[in-house]
Amino acid sequence: MFFPGRRPTLNSRGTMLHTSRILLLGFCGASVATLGFGQAASGPVKITLDQAIQLAIQHNHMLLAARTTIAQNQALEVQANVRPNPTLFTDWEYLPLVPVQSGLGSYLHDSTEGDLGLSYTFERGQKRQHRLQAAKDLTDVSRSTVRDNERTTTFQIAQLYVNAQLAESALDLAEQDLKSFQQTVEISQHQYQVGGMSENDYLQIKLQLVQFQQDVEAAILSKAQSLSDLRQQLGYESVPADYDIAEPLEYRPIQLKLDGLQQMAIDNRPDLKAAVKTVTAAQSQYELAKANGKQDVTLSGNYSHVNSISAFTFSVSVPLPIFDRNQGNIAQTHAAITQAQEQQKGTNGQVFTDVRDAYEALTSNERVVRIFTGSAREDALKSRDISEYAYRRGAIALLDLLNAERNYRAVELGYRQAVAAYEMALEQLREAVGSRSAL
Numbered sequence: 336m337f338f339p340g341r342r343p344t345l346n347s348r349g350t351m352l353h354t355s356r357i358l359l360l361g362f363c364g365a366s367v368a369t370l371g372f373g374q375a376a377s378g379p380v381k382i383t384l385d386q387a388i389q390l391a392i393q394h395n396h397m398l399l400a401a402r403t404t405i406a407q408n409q410a411l412e413v414q415a416n417v418r419p420n421p422t423l424f425t426d427w428e429y430l431p432l433v434p435v436q437s438g439l440g441s442y443l444h445d446s447t448e449g450d451l452g453l454s455y456t457f458e459r460g461q462k463r464q465h466r467l468q469a470a471k472d473l474t475d476v477s478r479s480t481v482r483d484n485e486r487t488t489t490f491q492i493a494q495l496y497v498n499a500q501l502a503e504s505a506l507d508l509a510e511q512d513l514k515s516f517q518q519t520v521e522i523s524q525h526q527y528q529v530g531g532m533s534e535n536d537y538l539q540i541k542l543q544l545v546q547f548q549q550d551v552e553a554a555i556l557s558k559a560q561s562l563s564d565l566r567q568q569l570g571y572e573s574v575p576a577d578y579d580i581a582e583p584l585e586y587r588p589i590q591l592k593l594d595g596l597q598q599m600a601i602d603n604r605p606d607l608k609a610a611v612k613t614v615t616a617a618q619s620q621y622e623l624a625k626a627n628g629k630q631d632v633t634l635s636g637n638y639s640h641v642n643s644i645s646a647f648t649f650s651v652s653v654p655l656p657i658f659d660r661n662q663g664n665i666a667q668t669h670a671a672i673t674q675a676q677e678q679q680k681g682t683n684g685q686v687f688t689d690v691r692d693a694y695e696a697l698t699s700n701e702r703v704v705r706i707f708t709g710s711a712r713e714d715a716l717k718s719r720d721i722s723e724y725a726y727r728r729g730a731i732a733l734l735d736l737l738n739a740e741r742n743y744r745a746v747e748l749g750y751r752q753a754v755a756a757y758e759m760a761l762e763q764l765r766e767a768v769g770s771r772s773a774l
Contacts, residue, residue, distance in 0.1 A: 380574055381581035384496045387569055388771075391492045392485060394570035401484045408474035415466035424452040424637070445643045452637030452648075460629030469623045472616035479609035486605060486769060493762035495568055499561040500584035501755040506554035508747050513547040516740065520544050522727055536733045543737060550744075586704055586754045589761065589774065593694050596768055600686045603769030610675075610682040617675040621668040628661035630654045686767070693764035700757040707750040715746035 382390070392398065428448040435442045520540055527537040566574055601607065630653055637648040722739035725731045765771045 380578040390569045404477045412470040415470040421455040448641045454635035460626035465623040465626045469619040472619045475612045482605035490766035495565040502558035502561040504584040504751045509550040509554040610679040614675040617672045624664040624668040689767035693767040697760040703753045715743045719743040
């Protein structure tokens with residue numbers, strides 16, 4: 336059985352081990368006072384999954400960095416809408432290096448040349464309007480991309496929270512098993528002292544107790560690591576070191592239909608909306624490239640004073656589009672439209688695939704959970720209790736008791752793993768649909 340994140344498996348003694356870890360994004364938190372959970376900063380803090388997601392959305396530095404792309408693109412909108420600057424030109428030529436006999440003022444008036452000019456480029460093809468529209472379309476793409484980052488971050492937080500729930504549930508099971516087996520050891524010790532049990536059987540039971548103690552220590556470590564991983568994702572300073580999760584691992588069945596889920600994903604998935612807006616942005620870039628192929632007109636006016644004569648010059652210049660008509664950029668942006676359209680179709684198909692895969696995983700894991708809730712857990716507990724009762728009265732061998740104990744532990748831990756896998760599949764379906772509130 337597999338579910339994403341830290342995957343618990345069993346060794347030969349039934350001890351839960353961790354075989355993989357989730358790759359973490361970098362987060363940083365705020366002070367405990369920002370939690371808003373109605374608890375004092377010095378008291379114990381328990382957070383629900385919704386609160387954990389909210390903390391990550393507010394304090395995830397990767398998300399905060401991604402959100403700056405929206406502000407950056409909005410700044411580019413301002414720049415795209417600016418007009419060309421006029422150009423001021425001036426010079427003064429033939430200035431003397433040494434004194435002149437006729438006097439400096441007379442020489443400057445009669446023998447030097449001065450120019451003062453101003454030019455301005457008039458854009459053609461509505462370049463400024465097309466630049467502004469292209470920039471706005473890129474901003475829309477960035478908004479959808481940021482929302483998609485929030486979607487994936489929410490799923491990562493849910494993964495870690497379910498891992499912590501599983502670790503807590505496994506710890507509870509290990510402590511119950513240890514307490515129950517300690518009673519068996521105490522009874523066996525009394526039987527050994529009164530001569531009702533051999534020393535070898537008593538020693539084997541005492542050695543088995545070590546395995547239960549190891550299970551408890553492994554479960555304690557698992558929970559501590561799960562909470563530490565979750566704290567890193569929430570923002571290390573956003574919760575105190577002794578915080579805990581507030582919701583236990585529980586099986587909560589839910590009735591869903593595939594067709595409705597797929598339509599929900601089409602309506603909600605921000606990556607699909609980003610793909611649609613990327614097509615629009617590509618079309619805007621194409622229109623801008625065509626506008627840039629239009630040649631601009633530059634109007635110039637120049638005042639000149641030459642040898643005591645003042646004059647005004649007026650000129651108009653337009654590049655001749657003989658060779659460069661921006662044809663390469665036009666062709667490239669036109670091809671980019673096709674690229675964006677194909678990517679949109681691919682994203683659309685991926686959305687349907689994600690929803691179907693998550694739905695099938697959810698239904699499969701639900702069937703596994705029902706195997707345990709049907710009669711397996713009850714049968715395993717009953718078998719253990721019967722074996723323990725029979726062993727205390729000498730009706731069965733020690734090996735039969737230990738085997739019944741192992742079966743019970745395996746079934747109970749398998750049930751908890753199945754519930755965690757079901758919850759993880761449900762979170763994956765929520766990510767595939769693009770909405771948590773709808774499920």
